[in-house]
Amino acid sequence: MIFSSDPIVDAMRHDMEIEREQEKLPVCDACGQTIDDDRFWRINGETLCDDCAHDMYTIHMDDWMDEQEDEGWDCQ
Numbered sequence: 702m703i704f705s706s707d708p709i710v711d712a713m714r715h716d717m718e719i720e721r722e723q724e725k726l727p728v729c730d731a732c733g734q735t736i737d738d739d740r741f742w743r744i745n746g747e748t749l750c751d752d753c754a755h756d757m758y759t760i761h762m763d764d765w766m767d768e769q770e771d772e773g774w775d776c777q
């Protein structure tokens with residue numbers, strides 16, 4: 702960035718540079734946040750931040766066991 706003699710102009714220019722940077726960044730489809738991590742997820746065409754991807758695609762073993770049991774009951 703270029704410094705001028707006016708600190709306010711410098712600050713404004715700095716803000717604009719940050720805004721322009723953020724425009725290029727991907728946005729999470731689930732939470733709508735700009736992703737400025739060093740990685741993100743693209744699952745079934747959806748862009749997801751790390752947190753949302755973990756929330757949506759992590760299966761806890763207890764939940765999985767419950768699901769298996771429910772399905773088992775239906776089959777019998």
Ligand SMILES: [Zn+2]
Pocket residue numbers: 729730731732733734749750751752753754
């Ligand atoms: Zn998200």
